[in-house]
Structures are given as C-alpha cells and as structure tokens.
Amino acid sequence: MKDAQQQMDEIDDQLVALFKQRMSLAKEVAAQKYQHHESISNRGREADERVRLVKKLDDKQLASFLVDWLRDTTLITKQYQAHVIKDLQDAEN
Numbered sequence: 001m002k003d004a005q006q007q008m009d010e011i012d013d014q015l016v017a018l019f020k021q022r023m024s025l026a027k028e029v030a031a032q033k034y035q036h037h038e039s040i041s042n043r044g045r046e047a048d049e050r051v052r053l054v055k056k057l058d059d060k061q062l063a064s065f066l067v068d069w070l071r072d073t074t075l076i077t078k079q080y081q082a083h084v085i086k087d088l089q090d091a092e093n
C-alpha cells in the first residue's frame, strides 16, 4: 500500500510539471485567440480530442472516468484562458 501511494505521489509530481507546461501552452493559445477575436471555447476540438484519447486509453471501465477528467481539465483551461484574455484587455485600456 505504502509503495503504491508513493508511486501515486510521484505521478502527481509529473502531473504538476505537465499541468504547468499545458497551461503555459494554453496561455499562448489564449493570446492568439484574443488577437484573432476568436472565442475561447472550441467544442469541436474538445470532442475530437475526447474521441482520440478514449481510443488511446483502450479501457472500457476507465473510459467514462477519463471523459470526466478531460471535462474538468478543459473547463479549468478555459477559465485560465479567460483570465489571461482579461489581463490582455486590461493592459490595453
């Protein structure tokens, strides 16, 4: 049990590094969306990614849990992008 929990903590360390990387890229995408007056949400891309990743997971039992995880991740990403765009707007005024 201890060993499994320790391994989960190590995975969390990797997730934090990946979270930071993903949010940094989301910031770049947000700036491009702001520049081109595009909406934050891209439901088509979200749906395509969901299909691709569920296929990649290849696990029927885990599929709906992955979909929930992706939904939360995408929501948090879009909240961050809204925050980034607000900062860009404020900087212009």
Ligand SMILES: C=C(O[C@@H]1C=C(C(=O)O)C=C[C@H]1O)C(=O)O
Binding pocket: 026, 029, 040, 041, 042, 043, 045, 046, 049, 073, 074, 075, 077, 078, 081
């Ligand atoms: C990161 C983007 O912005 C939004 C967030 C996404 C995500 O977190 O996967 C996907 C599409 C968009 O709704 C993007 O357009 O690529």
